[in-house]
Amino acid sequence: VSIGIKCAPGVVGPAEADIDFDIIKNDNDTFTVKYTPPGPGRYTIMVLFASQEIPISPFHIKVDPSHDANKVKAEGPGLNRTGVEVGKPTHFTVFTKGAGKAKL
Numbered sequence: 206v207s208i209g210i211k212c213a214p215g216v217v218g219p220a221e222a223d224i225d226f227d228i229i230k231n232d233n234d235t236f237t238v239k240y241t242p243p244g245p246g247r248y249t250i251m252v253l254f255a256s257q258e259i260p261i262s263p264f265h266i267k268v269d270p271s272h273d274a275n276k277v278k279a280e281g282p283g284l285n286r287t288g289v290e291v292g293k294p295t296h297f298t299v300f301t302k303g304a305g306k307a308k309l
Contacts (some may be wrong), residue, residue, distance in 0.1 A: 272307035
């Protein structure tokens with residue numbers, strides 16, 4: 206049983222921002238730390254235990270930009286506003302270049 210443990214991660218990122226951490230004590234002497242990066246860029250995460258940095262900390266991570274649906278376009282005969290023919294195969298193409306990572 207761990208009593209009086211301080212588990213305090215800190216983050217240094219591309220922008221000055223306070224990042225909220227949820228620290229959840231698990232039943233097996235471990236902690237789960239949840240956070241949401243405020244924006245894209247490279248971050249340094251420092252993990253402290255009893256006010257001391259743990260071995261192999263800090264951790265360097267890359268946060269990719271989120272998706273931008275405004276950069277996606279779709280075109281082709283399958284999207285013809287005047288209609289398509291019943292029983293006749295058709296198609297269209299979705300262009301996602303520069304829109305980020307997301308499911309279609």
